[in-house]
Amino acid sequence: MGVGVTDSLIDGVIRGIDMFDCVLPTRIARNGTVMTSHGRLVVKNAEYARDFGPLDDQCSCYTCRNYSRAYIRHLIKSGETFGLRLASYHNLYYLIHLMKRVQQAILDDNLLDLRAEVFEQYGYNKPNAKSF
Numbered sequence: 001m002g003v004g005v006t007d008s009l010i011d012g013v014i015r016g017i018d019m020f021d022c023v024l025p026t027r028i029a030r031n032g033t034v035m036t037s038h039g040r041l042v043v044k045n046a047e048y049a050r051d052f053g054p055l056d057d058q059c060s061c062y063t064c065r066n067y068s069r070a071y072i073r074h075l076i077k078s079g080e081t082f083g084l085r086l087a088s089y090h091n092l093y094y095l096i097h098l099m100k101r102v103q104q105a106i107l108d109d110n111l112l113d114l115r116a117e118v119f120e121q122y123g124y125n126k127p128n129a130k131s132f
């Protein structure tokens with residue numbers, strides 16, 4: 001279907017769609033970009049060369065528990081495919097976790113609150129918001 005961006009996923013669920021398929025989480029990971037609870041992060045940027053924190057401090061995936069932004073950046077910049085796999089793993093985990101939160105938000109009747117939170121994290125409410 002090609003729906004993998006966080007705003008489209010949540011708005012799709014609000015409109016009744018309950019199944020998605022997209023290459024986006026692995027495609028953007030191959031470009032050194034990850035989805036985080038603080039929005040989009042381009043880990044291959046120079047600012048992360050000495051950042052020894054996880055990709056996302058709110059994430060408990062294997063990548064975030066075991067590897068730093070600096071190390072993943074180093075792997076990607078060196079052409080090591082392991083860095084791309086780590087970033088892909090994180091992005092897939094992030095989306096699975098997000099959809100579990102969407103399921104719970106439906107049960108708790110606060111899906112619009114979750115939508116507002118995610119839109120704020122990714123700056124979708126701002127003009128010229130950058131997508132992936």
Ligand SMILES: [Zn+2]
Pocket residue numbers: 055056059060061062063064065090093
């Ligand atoms: Zn993670």
